[in-house]
Amino acid sequence: MSHRIFGIARAAGLGALLLGLLGVTGPAAAQSGFTKTRYPIVLAEGLGGIDFFQVAEALRAGGATVFLTTVDPGNSSTVRGQELLDQIEDVLAMTGASKVNLIGHSQGGLDARYILGTKPQVLASVTTVGTPHQGTPVADVALGLQLVSPLFVNEITLALANLITEFTSGGQRAGNTEAALVQLSSAGSAAYNRRFPAGLPTRRCGAGPASANGVALYSWGGASVATNAADISDGLLALTSLSFLGADNDGLVGRCSNHFGTVLKDDFRMNHLDEINQLNGLVGRDDPVAQYRAQANRLLNQGL
Numbered sequence: 663m664s665h666r667i668f669g670i671a672r673a674a675g676l677g678a679l680l681l682g683l684l685g686v687t688g689p690a691a692a693q694s695g696f697t698k699t700r701y702p703i704v705l706a707e708g709l710g711g712i713d714f715f716q717v718a719e720a721l722r723a724g725g726a727t728v729f730l731t732t733v734d735p736g737n738s739s740t741v742r743g744q745e746l747l748d749q750i751e752d753v754l755a756m757t758g759a760s761k762v763n764l765i766g767h768s769q770g771g772l773d774a775r776y777i778l779g780t781k782p783q784v785l786a787s788v789t790t791v792g793t794p795h796q797g798t799p800v801a802d803v804a805l806g807l808q809l810v811s812p813l814f815v816n817e818i819t820l821a822l823a824n825l826i827t828e829f830t831s832g833g834q835r836a837g838n839t840e841a842a843l844v845q846l847s848s849a850g851s852a853a854y855n856r857r858f859p860a861g862l863p864t865r866r867c868g869a870g871p872a873s874a875n876g877v878a879l880y881s882w883g884g885a886s887v888a889t890n891a892a893d894i895s896d897g898l899l900a901l902t903s904l905s906f907l908g909a910d911n912d913g914l915v916g917r918c919s920n921h922f923g924t925v926l927k928d929d930f931r932m933n934h935l936d937e938i939n940q941l942n943g944l945v946g947r948d949d950p951v952a953q954y955r956a957q958a959n960r961l962l963n964q965g966l
Contacts, residue, residue, distance in 0.1 A: 698725030708768025743776025879923025889946030
């Protein structure tokens, strides 16, 4: 097993990986077929490598073949995007599929756009979830503080990453903090968008094209912060949300910034971690797992 394949197996669990390859996910999955897309679904994690909690399991239960990927938890999307592409090519080699349906949360959506711009032929669709396509003021503020005290910013970032890791099923420590912050900043995102413009809106808060380079494009995201009184991460996101000066956001990403391709909905009652069913399923009234299932069914109905 190659290092890249091992990364996928470690994230998904080797048993789940083999079952996914065989299309075996239990009697209910075989009967339902609600999420049984033509092409495998690949889930791409955001900054910090925080896990999609129970999302892959729910998709497999409806018949989908699903892979979780692992990339550098903190780096630029050119670095992370190439690592993601390497793993997608492993998935294609293992399954015999010609393409994948790629779903990326947060920075994972930016990583997906790297592949859309460099090797679109491996993609049937790209769906971004809570992705800061236009950057986030949270990164701008952090970079401003870093000019004053880089040690302070690095320590705070590490502390937040460790706290999230403690309460999630698959989180990792942040890696190259500065490269990640530059990527997610307004200036860094503008530069990235000039290099990889496919799928972006041409006007503020508009929708992007429904497809690019033969790849179907979608996005959705949340616009709430405090959604569950039992979720301690809501307090952290309430703090970071102050960077938006009252504009709609999910705690880390602005409502308009999550627009890409066909905008399915940009204001779910979810915060940034709710979008991946974290922390450990402590979310609000809008069910994120149901949205992943609905998107898989949408792709299925389009022959993807």
